[in-house]
Amino acid sequence: MLLKSGAYNNVFKKRLLEIASDAEDIFTVTPKKSIRINTLKAEKEEIVKKLSDYIIEEMPWYEHGLWVRDEISKTIEHHLGYFYIQEAASMLSAIVLSPSKHEFIVDMCAAPGSKTTQMAMMMDGEGVIIANDVNSKRIKALAHNVQRGGAKNVIITNYDARYMPAMEADKILLDAPCTASGKIMYENVQKKWNYNRIRIMSRKQKQLMKTAYRLLRKEGEMVYSTCSLEPEENEEVIDFAIRELGMETLPFKIEGIKMREAITSWREKEFDDSIKNCRRVWPQDNGTEGFFICKLKKF
Amino acid sequence: MQIKKILNEEEIEKIKSMIQKNYGTIPEIEKAFLTSDDRIWLTSKDINFSIFDILKRCYRIGIYFGRLKRNDKIKLSMEGAIIVGKNATRNVALVDDENAMKFLRGEDINEYEEMECEKHNFIIVKRGNDTIGVGILRDGYIENLVPKARRINF
Numbered sequence: 020m021l022l023k024s025g026a027y028n029n030v031f032k033k034r035l036l037e038i039a040s041d042a043e044d045i046f047t048v049t050p051k052k053s054i055r056i057n058t059l060k061a062e063k064e065e066i067v068k069k070l071s072d073y074i075i076e077e078m079p080w081y082e083h084g085l086w087v088r089d090e091i092s093k094t095i096e097h098h099l100g101y102f103y104i105q106e107a108a109s110m111l112s113a114i115v116l117s118p119s120k121h122e123f124i125v126d127m128c129a130a131p132g133s134k135t136t137q138m139a140m141m142m143d144g145e146g147v148i149i150a151n152d153v154n155s156k157r158i159k160a161l162a163h164n165v166q167r168g169g170a171k172n173v174i175i176t177n178y179d180a181r182y183m184p185a186m187e188a189d190k191i192l193l194d195a196p197c198t199a200s201g202k203i204m205y206e207n208v209q210k211k212w213n214y215n216r217i218r219i220m221s222r223k224q225k226q227l228m229k230t231a232y233r234l235l236r237k238e239g240e241m242v243y244s245t246c247s248l249e250p251e252e253n254e255e256v257i258d259f260a261i262r263e264l265g266m267e268t269l270p271f272k273i274e275g276i277k278m279r280e281a282i283t284s285w286r287e288k289e290f291d292d293s294i295k296n297c298r299r300v301w302p303q304d305n306g307t308e309g310f311f312i313c314k315l316k317k318f
Numbered sequence: 319m320q321i322k323k324i325l326n327e328e329e330i331e332k333i334k335s336m337i338q339k340n341y342g343t344i345p346e347i348e349k350a351f352l353t354s355d356d357r358i359w360l361t362s363k364d365i366n367f368s369i370f371d372i373l374k375r376c377y378r379i380g381i382y383f384g385r386l387k388r389n390d391k392i393k394l395s396m397e398g399a400i401i402v403g404k405n406a407t408r409n410v411a412l413v414d415d416e417n418a419m420k421f422l423r424g425e426d427i428n429e430y431e432e433m434e435c436e437k438h439n440f441i442i443v444k445r446g447n448d449t450i451g452v453g454i455l456r457d458g459y460i461e462n463l464v465p466k467a468r469r470i471n472f
């Protein structure tokens with residue numbers, strides 16, 4: 020149900036209409052349920068066969084993603100970790116980071132572990148992933164999901180990521196805490212939306228970005244992603260990484276999903292032109308939640 | 319997480335042969351360590367334990383495989399059972415869909431087909447190709463050892 024009033028209604032919509040003329044279409048979207056097959060537990064074909072009664076269709080942009088019926092969470096296969104219920108757009112971060120076997124990865128804000136377990140699978144359980152989160156309750160869920168996913172290459176740590184000890188990661192995923200306005204079609208997100216939270220998050224995201232830079236080896240690559248649609252939490256953070264930290268954005272391409280270019284100016288601010296390399300996933304384009312994703316390199 | 323010992327090749331071989339004796343199959347174990355409560359954990363071979371000199375706030379490493387018990391027995395975790403269960407030929411009980419659900423809800427079961435089961439030993443419970451957990455074979459039933467956190471509630 021959509022709320023009729025509130026800050027989100029007056030301010031949020033106005034802000035987003037400045038970025039996309041069809042922004043109001045977000046509210047017509049009900050994201051479909053999606054899963055990611057876990058090949059650490061069984062072969063893809065075997066899992067697909069077992070789940071055939073629940074599968075609606077394959078996800079065009081990811082060979083391990085499937086649209087499914089709701090009841091799939093109540094299956095033995097789910098319980099055994101043969102698949103992970105994961106929002107479709109959120110599968111993009113790991114796809115773009117593309118971790119390979121034997122690499123050393125830091126997932127700075129990892130709980131409850133959907134992207135950690137996705138990367139563990141992409142690495143075939145080899146290499147190392149440091150999966151960190153500050154929230155001790157969410158760490159428990161992360162540990163449960165890592166165990167259930169059979170991800171033996173994961174080390175779980177419990178730091179405020181801004182104060183993680185020095186290391187030289189090959190790749191970093193910074194799936195940052197955010198206002199989650201890409202999920203604004205849900206009532207609980209609408210209720211929490213306010214401009215002040217955007218400013219607080221933006222500040223924290225820049226601090227986390229600074230740490231990501233510190234933890235990444237030279238020539239190392241990282242992905243920054245959020246499920247927010249706010250420029251302060253997305254393009255502004257990337258602009259900070261480029262101007263203050265000297266990082267560079269990298270272009271990427273994924274077939275089968277509609278993504279729009281990130282914006283290069285927001286109200287009085289002009290962002291670095293290379294921010295065009297970042298992508299926004301709008302809910303109305305693919306029937307997913309909203310998402311922002313950027314690939315960066317340290318020199 | 320308190321690591322007691324990082325297992326060397328010989329110690330890993332010992333565990334493998336214990337599993338072979340109990341379940342008729344040799345699982346792939348590349349790197350493993352023991353915690354003070356005799357639990358075995360599996361990790362990727364690329365994890366270098368010297369990293370823990372730096373990472374002080376470490377909560378968990380790798381996956382829990384199983385716990386060593388007396389008389390060369392091992393109580394496998396759900397994931398340990400899934401790894402071993404794939405090719406296990408003995409100490410396996412096969413159940414149908416209905417009993418699989420019962421078992422995953424935490425109930426003991428008394429309808430199953432035995433594959434070379436030894437009484438009072440840890441038995442891997444399977445539904446078709448799927449390993450669904452571990453129990454102990456008692457007189458005429460399998461005692462449920464599915465931990466609370468891994469039970470289904472539907």
Ligand SMILES: C[S@@+](CC[C@H](N)C(=O)[O-])C[C@H]1O[C@@H](n2cnc3c(N)ncnc32)[C@H](O)[C@@H]1O
Pocket residue numbers: 127128129130131132133134135151152153154157178179180181194195196197
């Ligand atoms: C968007 S969620 C991460 C979702 C996760 N990557 C996944 O795919 O399942 C953001 C996470 O950041 C964590 N977080 C917030 N502030 C943090 C900080 N300062 N250091 C580390 N983690 C933090 C939150 O506890 C939350 O779990």
